[in-house]
Amino acid sequence: MTAIRENLAQSIIEAGQFLYGRGWSPATSSNYSARLTSAEVLLTVSGKHKGQLVADDLLAVDMNGISLENGKKPSAETMLHTQLYRWKPEIGAVLHTHSVNATVLSRICRSDSLVFADYELQKAFSGIATHESEVLVPIFENDQDIDRLASRVQPWLDAHPDCVGYLIRGHGLYTWGQRMSDALRQIEAFEFLFECELTMRMLQRT
Numbered sequence: 001m002t003a004i005r006e007n008l009a010q011s012i013i014e015a016g017q018f019l020y021g022r023g024w025s026p027a028t029s030s031n032y033s034a035r036l037t038s039a040e041v042l043l044t045v046s047g048k049h050k051g052q053l054v055a056d057d058l059l060a061v062d063m064n065g066i067s068l069e070n071g072k073k074p075s076a077e078t079m080l081h082t083q084l085y086r087w088k089p090e091i092g093a094v095l096h097t098h099s100v101n102a103t104v105l106s107r108i109c110r111s112d113s114l115v116f117a118d119y120e121l122q123k124a125f126s127g128i129a130t131h132e133s134e135v136l137v138p139i140f141e142n143d144q145d146i147d148r149l150a151s152r153v154q155p156w157l158d159a160h161p162d163c164v165g166y167l168i169r170g171h172g173l174y175t176w177g178q179r180m181s182d183a184l185r186q187i188e189a190f191e192f193l194f195e196c197e198l199t200m201r202m203l204q205r206t
């Protein structure tokens with residue numbers, strides 16, 4: 001194994017331990033990846049417990065999501081990762097999680113997007129410098145056909161080059177960053193905002 005792959009593998013394993021520990025990747029849900037080269041991505045295999053990943057639970061795929069390693073089954077959601085790496089060459093890591101708050105908020109929100117405004121923590125997202133900006137988060141309907149889901153995500157990405165993440169209704173969150181630490185920071189920022197939003201909505205009902 002090359003040193004680059006070893007380091008990226010370790011960053012994915014540690015991300016899984018952190019995200020599982022926070023309760024955002026329960027019951028084998030979620031998938032994580034990191035860019036290996038301009039043409040290859042290191043990704044979690046399908047169906048593993050994400051808090052107990054080992055190096056053998058990762059495999060390389062090409063930018064079309066084709067496995068480059070015999071005998072390993074890539075994540076069912078591989079295409080949602082590779083489309084992001086193809087979209088922006090500067091993306092180095094992609095994280096997908098299944099938190100309670102992401103799931104509930106995406107289900108109670110009837111529209112096809114959420115807007116976060118006036119939260120200082122918005123500045124945790126790459127490219128956001130002030131709470132006065134707005135973070136627009138699309139919500140795509142869930143689909144067991146991941147290629148079809150990816151084909152609905154793509155036009156949004158093309159039309160919103162500043163997009164920092166998206167929700168899949170009743171399913172979970174996708175976000176990304178230049179490095180794994182950036183993607184992790186964005187997951188935490190989203191989770192904070194989801195919790196604020198849910199709390200605000202509950203208080204507004206009373």
Ligand SMILES: CSCCC(=O)C(=O)COP(=O)(O)O
Binds near residue numbers: 048076096
């Ligand atoms: C048990 S969660 C259902 C599948 C899913 O949504 C997920 O994130 C994990 O799929 P994978 O194939 O990457 O293990």
Ligand SMILES: [Zn+2]
Binds near residue numbers: 172
């Ligand atoms: Zn999922």
